[in-house]
Amino acid sequence: MNGAMSLLKTLTNNGVEVCFTNPGTSEMHMVAAIGQTGEMRSILSLFEGVCTGAADGYGRIAGKPACTLLHLGPGLSNGSANLHNARKANSPVINLIGDHATYHKKYDAPLNSDVIGLAKPVSHWVRSVADAVSLPSDAADAVVAANIKPGQIATLIVPADCAWDESVDPIGQRATPLAPLVNADSITKAAEMLGNGKPTVILMSNLALTEQSLRFADQVAQHSNARLFCDTFTSRLPRGEGRCSVERLAYFAEQATLQIAHAEQLITVGTKAPVGFFAYPGKVGEFYPEGCEIHALADVHEDAEAALQGLVAELGAQNQALRLNPLRYPGLSTGEISPESIARAFSEFLPTDAIVVDESATAGFLTYPLTETAEPHDWLSLTGGSIGYGLPTSIGAAVARPEAKVVCLHGDGGAMYTIQSLWTMAREQLDICIVIFANRKYQILQIELARVGAQSMNKKTLDMLDLSNPDLDFVGLANSMGVAGYKATTANEFNLMFERAMKEPGPRLIEAILDVDVSGLG
């Protein structure tokens, strides 16, 4: 058996069963191997950023890695921004990056580049395969690396001859690594802080945001009068009816620092102390008050759920009744279409166990609070700040859980980065509804321009943040790639289109034409 086939069988032996592909010549033996096995589903995309974003979404929902198959250094480069997001989400992802045959590298042919150098900044684990015989065990190591909790980016570089040369038997199933337990002192320390009467904030992310983790945290918070927060951008957050709530830290520093200004103590669980997304002239980078005592109950890789359970026990809060969200709809708007009317329809019609992929940026600011008491759902956010994650991540989420409706909320600017995603949605007939907030500008940047104190707000400057010349036609883009598209210009139109989209399967796109004026900002 050649290296490619032994690689493939090693991956499927270890539970990797989906490959998001955009291959080239150097990956042809891996393509052929995928074609010959029945156990690996192959999903083609027209651009590598779609593959990596899809692997991110798959990892967040499936809790195990898919693989990508990308074409040498440039293929990795095109997928790199969404790997950055996946890395910040701590998603499990395996990248298979083809490379020139080991003996061909020295010629520095046109497609040659420093693949390891390109891989390191976006990976937790990188290895370049030495020969076909090593390939199966390298692949098994990659799966283990990707499965380090909550998840890691493992990048395996596969020179072409390692794929086509004769190899050895595939590796069987390896044990998936468990998240290590925090030590008992860490729990005792947290319990002491929660018992000393000082105002305390508990900030959570990653493994501290499972449905069960949130229940433990709710008992802790009630018992000790602490306030629960989660990071602004989280990999996955269970929300809606029957879930325990957690406040989300605001994006803008002015608001976030206010939210936790009262805290004398901060306990982090599965995350670190909160800092600004960007620096601004003359503003602080740390969101917590000066002198605030900080204790890390569990770091990102530790078993945060067990730590919170331990804390419940230590505090004796096991019998504390949970504050579970009721089901409550905000009601629909009529008249003008607006971020609020969309948020209301969204909350009203979101079906049970939907997955929300949010890259709505400024225009979606009301969708999050209004869904607090919607049907139970999972909320996925842009963890790494690199726009263009929403459409690809929706693909991966839909592949990981085909029975769920995926709703993708997207700003128009960000959606254009990986617009090729629509074609894969059509090809795979995925159950995804995309809502485009078409305000025809990079509105967040017009706000940021004012916030950073940049002086020029003249036409030439604002043109660099404007998308209205010419207007993009997202319905046309969707139709051109095989996805049904609809344009909503009133609240009623949107309400009807969205209600229908929630009831009918298959990919579709609704372009909500907004006219959000921020001209007063200057």
Add this chain to the structure above:
Amino acid sequence: MNGAMSLLKTLTNNGVEVCFTNPGTSEMHMVAAIGQTGEMRSILSLFEGVCTGAADGYGRIAGKPACTLLHLGPGLSNGSANLHNARKANSPVINLIGDHATYHKKYDAPLNSDVIGLAKPVSHWVRSVADAVSLPSDAADAVVAANIKPGQIATLIVPADCAWDESVDPIGQRATPLAPLVNADSITKAAEMLGNGKPTVILMSNLALTEQSLRFADQVAQHSNARLFCDTFTSRLPRGEGRCSVERLAYFAEQATLQIAHAEQLITVGTKAPVGFFAYPGKVGEFYPEGCEIHALADVHEDAEAALQGLVAELGAQNQALRLNPLRYPGLSTGEISPESIARAFSEFLPTDAIVVDESATAGFLTYPLTETAEPHDWLSLTGGSIGYGLPTSIGAAVARPEAKVVCLHGDGGAMYTIQSLWTMAREQLDICIVIFANRKYQILQIELARVGAQSMNKKTLDMLDLSNPDLDFVGLANSMGVAGYKATTANEFNLMFERAMKEPGPRLIEAILDVDVSGLG
């Protein structure tokens, strides 16, 4: 004056007058500075790969750098594949990459990454600015680095505080570095080889492919009975009526090795000895015959034109009459649309001094030979092999030479990588005509699959190389981004559409629907 403004003025003082932008918050002071100066033209794109590809095209035609303005590590990543192509083209490019404020890096905020690590594999020169005071001289150094002949990728990382802090005066004009002359021994050696009667091939690229270089080379070749070749993929090649011809080395190893199988001597000028684009099982990587003597007359950075001129003098070939291409049209086809009918119309109607940007891959194989005697034109190719360069590079070429018609020949698969380019073409009303060869597959990969000896050619395998489910509608895509689109399904339709496109200004797209069957390959 703040750092951003002094940076901008330093760039414009040094002849940098176009910026291809896709900025974010960390670049807002640079955006404001561009907005305040009249000397820097700013061109917005919806994706960073468009910016970098455009800078490549601009550099190839203008012979001097434009700059890009990109958003931290992920913005650089999205532009990285086309920087790879630009690096292999030796194009002059300056990247301005925003980064977190120097004092904010330590927080490892969501958008933080190893920007230097991401930049190195795609740059010849990388520097991260230390403070606002250093910024102007760093910018001047970047311009000098980019202008090392034929051109280099210079990446300047600009932390946000270096842009907004008080800086010093901008740097005035620095001298542009000249290409060093080759030493006399190198010319003497080449002359000796050319005089010894052995069959000799001269392989040229980069600075050896100026119109004047080709004239010198033609005199050398006639005088010494040598054969002239150029690399398969060249940054820019002057062709057509009144130019001296040079044979292009074939892409496939089987053909390329045959082309130069007779050579006992190889003289390289502005390039290196030819090797395979990829390795294939059991095939050689080097294209030249075993035992062939190789002499590098001029390396990539040396003054190849002067070296060829010196060689003409050493051989006493100054009075050799030039073999200039005549103007000869191949005539139009009627009936079925095909690669040949398109190539004929293309050669017939290509206007004087057009710029051809070629990413036509398999379907365009006839356009190159049939334009040998077309109107004089420049031919730009995919130097780094990373598909998705054609549309962005066309933007840069059109900006650099607004009086020229730019014709972009593009495969359908490759065009989808940076399809967002269409919007910028519409926004700037650039005089670009795009021809999409819509064969609805990655045809080159179906060929390569057979060539690498991969065994499986079943449906699952071929699906990974297929673009027909669903069909892409390029006319719809163009219209959705403000570009006029036309679909051609017969030779006559294409002939009329293309003729008209050559006569009318402004961006337009012609989708040529091809039905190229390669099913016999398995």
